[in-house]
Structures are given as structure tokens and as C-alpha cells.
Amino acid sequence: xxxxxxxxxxxxxxxxxxxxxxxxxxxxxxxxxxxxxxxxxxxxxxxxxxxxxxxxxxxxxxxxxxxxxxxxxxxxxxxxxxxxxxxxxxxxxxxxxxxxxxxxxxxxxxxxxxxxxxxxxxxxxxxxxxxxxxxxxxxxxxxxxxxxxxxxxxxxxxxxxxxxxxxxxxxxxxxxxxxxxxxxxxxxxxxxxxxxxxxxxxxxxxxxxxxxxxxxxxxxxxxxxxxxxxxxxxxxxxxxxxxxxxxxxxxxxxxxxxxxxxxxxxxxxxxxxxxxxxxxxxxxxxxxxxxxxxxxxxxxxxxxxxxxxxxxxxxxxxxxxxxxxxxxxxxxxxxxxxxxxxxxxxxxxxxxxxxxxxxxxxxxxxxxxxxxxxxxxxxxxxxxxxxxxxxxxxxxxxxxxxxxxxxxxxxxxxxxxxxxxxxxxxxxxxxxxxxxxxxxxxxxxxxxxxxxxxxxxxxxxxxxxxxxxxxxxxxxxxxxxxxxxxx
Amino acid sequence: xxxxxxxxxxxxxxxxxxxxxxxxxxxxxxxxxxxxxxxxxxxxxxxxxxxxxxxxxxxxxxxxxxxxxxxxxxxxxxxxxxxxxxxxxxxxxxxxxxxxxxxxxxxxxxxxxxxxxxxxxxxxxxxxxxxxxxxxxxxxxxxxxxxxxxxxxxxxxxxxxxxxxxxxxxxxxxxxxxxxxxxxxxxxxxxxxxxxxxxxxxxxxxxxxxxxxxxxxxxxxxxxxxxxxxxxxxxxxxxxxxxxxxxxxxxxxxxxx
Numbered sequence: 001x002x003x004x005x006x007x008x009x010x011x012x013x014x015x016x017x018x019x020x021x022x023x024x025x026x027x028x029x030x031x032x033x034x035x036x037x038x039x040x041x042x043x044x045x046x047x048x049x050x051x052x053x054x055x056x057x058x059x060x061x062x063x064x065x066x067x068x069x070x071x072x073x074x075x076x077x078x079x080x081x082x083x084x085x086x087x088x089x090x091x092x093x094x095x096x097x098x099x100x101x102x103x104x105x106x107x108x109x110x111x112x113x114x115x116x117x118x119x120x121x122x123x124x125x126x127x128x129x130x131x132x133x134x135x136x137x138x139x140x141x142x143x144x145x146x147x148x149x150x151x152x153x154x155x156x157x158x159x160x161x162x163x164x165x166x167x168x169x170x171x172x173x174x175x176x177x178x179x180x181x182x183x184x185x186x187x188x189x190x191x192x193x194x195x196x197x198x199x200x201x202x203x204x205x206x207x208x209x210x211x212x213x214x215x216x217x218x219x220x221x222x223x224x225x226x227x228x229x230x231x232x233x234x235x236x237x238x239x240x241x242x243x244x245x246x247x248x249x250x251x252x253x254x255x256x257x258x259x260x261x262x263x264x265x266x267x268x269x270x271x272x273x274x275x276x277x278x279x280x281x282x283x284x285x286x287x288x289x290x291x292x293x294x295x296x297x298x299x300x301x302x303x304x305x306x307x308x309x310x311x312x313x314x315x316x317x318x319x320x321x322x323x324x325x326x327x328x329x330x331x332x333x334x335x336x337x338x339x340x341x342x343x344x345x346x347x348x349x350x351x352x353x354x355x356x357x358x359x360x361x362x363x364x365x366x367x368x369x370x371x372x373x374x375x376x377x378x379x380x381x382x383x384x385x386x387x388x389x390x391x392x393x394x395x396x397x398x399x400x401x402x403x404x405x406x407x408x409x410x411x412x413x414x415x416x417x418x419x420x421x422x423x424x425x426x427x428x429x430x431x432x433x434x435x436x437x438x439x440x441x442x443x444x445x446x447x448x449x450x451x452x453x454x455x456x457x458x459x460x461x462x463x464x465x466x467x468x469x470x471x472x473x474x475x476x477x478x479x480x481x482x483x484x485x486x487x
Numbered sequence: 488x489x490x491x492x493x494x495x496x497x498x499x500x501x502x503x504x505x506x507x508x509x510x511x512x513x514x515x516x517x518x519x520x521x522x523x524x525x526x527x528x529x530x531x532x533x534x535x536x537x538x539x540x541x542x543x544x545x546x547x548x549x550x551x552x553x554x555x556x557x558x559x560x561x562x563x564x565x566x567x568x569x570x571x572x573x574x575x576x577x578x579x580x581x582x583x584x585x586x587x588x589x590x591x592x593x594x595x596x597x598x599x600x601x602x603x604x605x606x607x608x609x610x611x612x613x614x615x616x617x618x619x620x621x622x623x624x625x626x627x628x629x630x631x632x633x634x635x636x637x638x639x640x641x642x643x644x645x646x647x648x649x650x651x652x653x654x655x656x657x658x659x660x661x662x663x664x665x666x667x668x669x670x671x672x673x674x675x676x677x678x679x680x681x682x683x684x685x686x687x688x689x690x691x692x693x694x695x696x697x698x699x700x701x702x703x704x705x706x707x708x709x710x711x712x713x714x715x716x717x718x719x720x721x722x723x724x725x726x727x728x729x730x731x732x733x734x735x736x737x738x739x740x741x742x743x744x
Contacts, residue, residue, distance in 0.1 A: 304609075305597045305613075316577075316579075321564075322538060322540070322570055322576075323589055324593030324656050325592050325593070
């Protein structure tokens with residue numbers, strides 16, 4: 001069996017007389033052909049690790065074995081095994097973090113604080129993916145829902161409203177302090193519903209707009225809400241809603257309470273510090289749980305009646321309306337769903353931070369989350385997760401690690417003379433100052449070379465190849481403006 | 488006579504241009520009615536006003552005695568008018584069966600919570616919807632294409648899928664906007680037979696916009712002719728064919744002589 005091969009490398013190999021070897025390659029058994037690439041990759045990685053002075057440790061071998069197993073596995077199994085493996089690794093991560101080796105260039109593995117932020121942004125990215133990826137509505141103000149969720153947690157689980165004293169199964173509140181204290185699990189839901197409700201309120205007037213117009217209006221709302229948070233104290237509002245620039249803190253820590261604590265669940269996440277687990281780990285596992293729920297809901301929604309309607313609207317609004325899909329209602333649902341998960345993420349972030357501050361909710365966050373969705377692959381939950389983890393890692397640790405490696409090993413860097421307020425000085429680069437330039441470059445490169453994202457949904461891939469119809473419905477310039485021309 | 492659709496004095500102005508001028512139009516239940524006219528006669532505008540895409544400047548539309556004037560398109564569909572598009576507007580990157588399922592949207596009940604939790608009722612509804620969608624595909628001679636993306640279907644199949652999608656909305660009245668445009672003669676004659684079957688087997692009433700006179704004359708009970716937004720003739724295919732005004736509209740004055 002010989003197959004015709006295209007591509008420069010193959011033609012070059014043939015030209016230097018290796019076509020005989022190629023033919024033998026084609027005749028070799030299937031498992032052999034599948035196995036060569038992972039073995040080569042494994043050899044290269046181990047070789048590199050050895051060159052970098054890392055002993056080929058057990059962890060590395062296990063990772064390679066997993067990669068290899070996934071590579072040779074039938075597609076059907078891979079769909080289950082891959083997320084399950086990723087989940088197992090993610091859950092076990094805090095337990096083996098101390099034992100992990102340093103990677104060349106990237107240095108240490110991400111810390112637990114980074115992992116928590118990663119999980120929370122993953123949550124938001126999956127939420128935004130419902131709006132942008134499924135329903136095709138460009139939302140540049142997603143941070144508003146994140147902010148609302150965070151303030152929701154602050155309102156219902158802190159001593160902010162000290163005029164009243166309500167306590168519903170709260171954890172870790174300071175004795176004798178008034179305020180609304182509701183169990184964090186209920187607060188998560190409340191915050192998510194507040195955000196979803198805001199999504200409906202914002203959606204009703206704006207979702208009549210299309211494309212660019214919608215993006216501009218959502219951008220406006222994304223600016224308005226944090227401004228309200230910044231000015232929502234007695235001076236600005238006449239009623240202390242958000243406590244203005246200092247924000248609201250402390251927020252009650254999450255926990256399962258003493259009753260469930262007796263059967264082994266952590267009673268109060270904050271007080272577990274110093275024992276075998278600590279606060280970031282518990283918050284991290286909680287966030288993983290939330291991500292799981294979100295992924296489940298997101299996938300179920302996609303395959304439901306509503307999900308089909310979203311995709312139909314994304315593809316051709318006019319046809320969808322003509323087939324009986326109520327445009328406003330369906331779009332508003334998409335908006336509310338996205339906002340719901342954004343709100344939950346905000347609430348969890350607020351409890352992780354133990355407080356909420358208006359400066360956490362700048363516009364650039366909306367863009368950052370949108371970048372995760374675009375980079376990962378609009379519409380594909382798995383791609384979006386990868387995009388979110390990758391960008392958060394870069395933002396929190398990756399960029400500065402890589403930059404410091406460059407400063408130490410490649411650039412003629414003089415750390416003593418370097419001015420930390422300059423992006424480039426004394427031969428050193430200061431990665432945090434260049435961060436948005438670097439993200440911008442990444443997005444431009446992705447848009448140029450892989451506009452459908454790293455892991456696109458199959459449909460989306462087709463759409464990027466062929467385009468979608470986006471002709472307005474209530475507009476005179478319809479397909480028949482030719483027909484109405486006077487003759 | 489039992490009128491399914493009753494249009495009275497429907498008018499549409501785009502700025503100073505009168506696209507459709509006070510047209511009265513009725514379709515008896517169970518009939519196949521064609522709407523013909525030269526390019527620019529306002530046929531599609533007329534169509535779009537009834538289906539809610541445009542708001543009429545004046546006039547009323549009654550479906551089964553109920554006023555549906557200027558209702559939004561999805562409500563009109565829910566009331567029982569299904570339609571296809573002149574230039575195919577399938578959901579190109581959805582599979583054939585998904586296209587049909589979207590058509591069923593307004594007849595299914597599962598909401599957002601049901602979609603996530605999937606109680607037995609939602610599962611049953613979804614299963615039955617899939618079953619019906621497959622039946623509809625089969626009825627429109629599209630069996631075996633369930634999981635093909637609409638984009639990848641042949642031209643004739645795409646036309647038939649549009650009809651299947653429109654049928655999925657469970658219409659009383661189906662609007663076909665130039666359904667045989669671009670079909671070869673054999674596909675055209677098959678499609679003509681198919682339109683007849685829609686009426687006979689599914690008890691549908693059909694409104695057809697068509698340029699292909701063979702189709703129009705072969706299948707319609709009555710034909711209405713529009714020119715410059717005005718109704719110039721109405722009657723059986725034979726009456727219309729011999730009407731001097733119609734001949735003039737199509738072939739220019741002098742030809743009638």
C-alpha cells in the first residue's frame with residue numbers, strides 16, 4: 001500500500017531517495033505508526049529535562065504515560081477518559097504540588113492562588129461562552145455580572161448591612177456583629193440569580209440590537225456597574241450600597257458548618273489553616289465543583305431545545321424567527337444563563353478574597369474573559385477551559401516566569417540597574433508592564449492563523465470557513481430590495 | 488367558502504415607493520394558490536407582510552378568522568403559517584435533523600430547567616421530537632441525511648429540507664417562495680407532485696410564489712397576478728393564461744394582439 005503524500009517535508013524525503021523507507025512505513029502495523037510520534041515526543045521531553053538538569057522523575061513518567069495512553073486510545077473512549085483524567089489531575093493537584101519539579105523556562109508549577117483564580121475564570125469563561133459561543137451575541141460588559149455576583153456575596157454574607165441582623169446557617173461570623181449572614185452555599189445561588197436577573201434587565205432593551213451595536217451597549221453597561229460600585233456609598237447614592245472605593249470586607253468564609261463538619265467535611269474553610277489542608281486548597285476544590293456543575297449545565301443546555309434555538313439564531317436570525325423561535329426571549333435566556341455563571345464566579349471570588357473592591361472590576365477583565373473564549377475556541381466548552389487556564393496562568397505567573405528566565409539567560413540584563421517602572425530597562429524586560437501588549441499579540445496571531453480558536457467546535461469551524469448570514473430582520477434592505485426597485 | 492387566509496387592503500410603502508398597493512387576497516382552506524408576477528411586482532413583500540417580517544402600512548390579515556396583522560414572525564409561525572425562503576436560508580452548520588428540530592421549537596415545551604435536569608417528561612418529548620423529525624425527513628425524501636450538515640446537502644435536498652423544516656412548525660398554511668428555482672426539470676416535476684401531496688396527504692393549504700409557469704399552471708387551483716404592487720388578475724390557471732392584462736404584463740404591450 002502506498003499513499004500519495006503532499007507537503008514539503010514528504011516531497012523532500014522522496015527527493016533524497018527515501019521513498020522506499022516511506023513505503024515500508026506505510027506497510028508497518030497501525031499500532032506502530034500511532035506509537036512512533038508519542039515515543040519520539042517522550043524521548044525529546046525526557047532528553048530536554050535531562051539537559052536541564054531535572055532527573056526524569058516519576059511524575060514526568062506518569063504524565064508521559066497518560067499522554068501516550070490518550071494518544072493511542074480510540075476516539076470514543078478518549079471523549080470520556082480525557083476529561084476524567086484532567087479532572088483527576090486537577091483535583092489531586094494541591095496534594096502533589098510540593099513534590100513537583102521545576103520546569104525549564106516556565107520555572108515552578110502554578111501556586112494554589114493561581115489555580116483558584118484559574119478555576120474561577122474558567123467558570124466565567126464557560127458562562128460567557130453561552131452568550132458568545134452558543135448564541136453568537138458579542139458581550140463586552142461581562143465583568144458587570146462578575147461584579148454583581150461579588151457584591152451579592154458581600155451583601156448577604158458580611159456585616160455590611162449592620163442595620164439588620166439576619167443569620168441563616170452562617171459560618172465563621174464574628175460574635176456580636178450585626179448584618180446579613182447567610183450560608184455561602186445559599187449566597188452563591190442568590191448572587192447567581194441576582195446576576196441573571198440583571199442580565200434579563202440589561203438584555204431586554206439591548207438585545208434588540210445586532211452585532212456591533214449590541215457590543216457597544218454591553219460595553220457601556222460593563223462600565224456603568226463598576227462605576228455604581230465605586231460611587232455607591234452615602235456620599236454618591238445617599239444610601240450605603242457598596243461602601244464606595246474601600247469596598248466591603250470581611251466576607252464570611254465558606255464552610256459546611258459544625259453539623260456536617262462532624263462527619264469530616266471542613267466546617268470552616270478559613271479555620272482549617274495549618275491542618276493538612278488549607279484555605280486556598282478548599283476554595284480551589286470548591287471552585288472545581290462549581291466548574292463541574294457549570295460544564296454539566298452548559299453541555300446539557302447546548303443539546304436542549306433552547307441550545308438548538310441559540311445556534312439557529314447565531315446562524316440566521318431571520319430564518320430562526322420564521323421557524324417560530326422567539327428572538328428576544330431566546331437571546332435573553334442566553335444572556336441570563338451567562339450572567340448566572342458569571343455571578344456565581346463573582347461570589348466565589350469574593351469569598352476567596354474575603355472582600356470585594358470596586359477596582360477588581362475593570363473593563364479589561366471583560367476583554368480578558370472574551371479572549372479566553374476566542375483563544376480556546378468559541379462554542380467548545382473544553383477549548384474555553386483550556387483558553388481560560390492558559391491565559392490566567394500567563395497573567396498570574398507564566399509571563400513573569402518566562403520573562404525572568406529570559407532576563408537571566410538570554411538578555412544582557414542587569415537586575416540592579418533595572419528600573420521596575422520601565423517596561424524595558426538595563427537590558428531587562430518587565431513582563432507585567434508588557435502583559436497587555438503580549439495578550440494583544442497573541443490574539444492578533446490567533447486571529448491571523450487560527451481564527452476559530454485552538455479547539456473550535458465543529459460547527460464553528462465550518463462557520464469560519466463559510467461565514468454566516470446576518471441580514472437584519474426589520475430592515476428594508478432585505479433580500480428583495482431588488483424587487484422593490486421601480487422599473 | 489371556508490377561508491383560511493383573508494387579506495384585506497394590504498399596503499406597504501417604503502418611503503415614497505408603494506411596493507404593495509391595497510391588495511385583497513383570500514385562500515380557501517385546502518387549496519393551492521399561486522402568486523405570480525414579473526420581477527419587482529411585490530410578491531415577496533406581500534409574503535413578508537403576512538409572515539410578520541414587515542409591518543404593513545395599512546390593511547389587515549386574518550388567519551382562520553383571527554387577526555394576525557403585524558404580529559412578530561415567530562407568533563405568526565405559531566399561529567400556523569410555515570414558510571420557506573426564496574434564497575435558501577437553512578441553518579447551514581446544523582445537521583438536517585437539527586434544522587427540523589428547530590422548526591419544532593414552538594411546538595415543544597421543555598424550558599431551561601427541563602433542558603438541564605432532563606426529567607422523564609423532557610426526555611420523552613425530546614425522543615418523540617426526534618422520531619417525528621426523522622419521519623418528516625423521510626416524508627420529504629431525505630432519509631439517510633439526518634446527520635449531514637445542511638451545507639453539504641445537494642441543492643434539491645436543501646430545498647426539500649426547507650420544506651421539512653417548515654412542516655415541522657405544524658402549519659395550517661405553508662408558503663413556498665420560489666421553491667423550484669434552480670432545480671433541473673426532473674427535480675421540478677418531482678417537486679410539483681410533492682406540493683400536491685402536501686395538500687392531499689397533510690391537509691395543508693399552500694401559497695406558492697413561482698416563476699416556473701409549468702409548475703404554476705400544473706398544480707394551482709387558482710392564480711393571482713401582481714404587477715407593480717397591484718393585483719391585475721385572479722382566477723383559474725386557464726383564465727389567467729388567457730387574460731390580456733397578464734400577457735401584457737409578462738410580454739409587453741403588443742404581444743396581446
